[in-house]
Amino acid sequence: MDPAEIAPRVRDLLAQVMDVPPASVGPGFSSESTAAWTSLNHLMLISQLEDEFEVIFSNQEIRDLISFDRIVEAVGRRLDPRT
Amino acid sequence: MTLRAGNRPNGWLGVGLDVEQVSGLGRFDEASVLRAGRRWLRPAERAWCAAQPSFREAMIVALSCKEAVYKSLPSARPAHEIALTMHGSAAAGWARSRAFAPLRIAVRWRTSKDRIVALAVTANGLEARRILGLLLRHYSALDPDREQSPGAWSRSRTRGLGGGDGDQRH
Numbered sequence: 454m455d456p457a458e459i460a461p462r463v464r465d466l467l468a469q470v471m472d473v474p475p476a477s478v479g480p481g482f483s484s485e486s487t488a489a490w491t492s493l494n495h496l497m498l499i500s501q502l503e504d505e506f507e508v509i510f511s512n513q514e515i516r517d518l519i520s521f522d523r524i525v526e527a528v529g530r531r532l533d534p535r536t
Numbered sequence: 537m538t539l540r541a542g543n544r545p546n547g548w549l550g551v552g553l554d555v556e557q558v559s560g561l562g563r564f565d566e567a568s569v570l571r572a573g574r575r576w577l578r579p580a581e582r583a584w585c586a587a588q589p590s591f592r593e594a595m596i597v598a599l600s601c602k603e604a605v606y607k608s609l610p611s612a613r614p615a616h617e618i619a620l621t622m623h624g625s626a627a628a629g630w631a632r633s634r635a636f637a638p639l640r641i642a643v644r645w646r647t648s649k650d651r652i653v654a655l656a657v658t659a660n661g662l663e664a665r666r667i668l669g670l671l672l673r674h675y676s677a678l679d680p681d682r683e684q685s686p687g688a689w690s691r692s693r694t695r696g697l698g699g700g701d702g703d704q705r706h
Contacts, residue, residue: 500575
């Protein structure tokens with residue numbers, strides 16, 4: 454799946470889970486910049502992403518997926534048939 | 537919020553504190569909540585949640601406990617690897633874990649009208665419960681009802697572990 458297809462779906466999911474306007478989600482959106490990115494919302498986000506893209510993230514990825522950019526990259530990597 | 541104590545000469549002592557809003561899962565639909573429950577809670581933890589009046593509120597309690605434990609551990613572990621044995625109700629209770637032996641983990645939580653506070657202590661041997669008891673006795677700041685009723689943790693402690701609801705307080 455092309456990153457251009459992944460990004461809008463990640464944006465919508467992040468907006469829904471963090472309860473923020475979709476327009477506010479994009480490159481640079483992260484746990485550092487968003488007070489709504491609590492530990493509880495992080496767990497909800499990971500389980501929602503796994504369901505949306507039919508992937509299972511590793512323990513390392515669960516810890517690392519703390520920004521829009523990292524999530525788009527990680528999902529793209531997971532869905533890339535070459536990896 | 538995180539409180540952590542570092543390494544000690546004779547082993548690890550970690551303290552983790554987590555505060556969550558009771559309504560934290562309110563905007564998620566049923567399927568999303570159940571999915572997260574399957575992903576992050578162990579079967580026994582889900583069974584405990586299912587036995588409570590509100591699965592959502594109980595799930596926040598369980599996840600808050602796991603977060604407190606996570607903060608108390610010497611190395612990062614994901615929520616689904618933190619196996620807790622839960623006792624009491626969503627209003628107040630305690631949990632233990634030996635998932636990371638020889639470390640032992642003791643957790644207490646209390647729920648006020650809108651907040652859940654979970655406190656975890658991880659230590660070697662039998663120290664975890666003793667240190668947790670000391671913390672709860674001396675730090676009323678950990679009480680979510682502090683403004684209305686200072687020392688509720690201590691009162692809860694004197695009526696025994698396992699909680700019950702606020703109406704049972706002395």
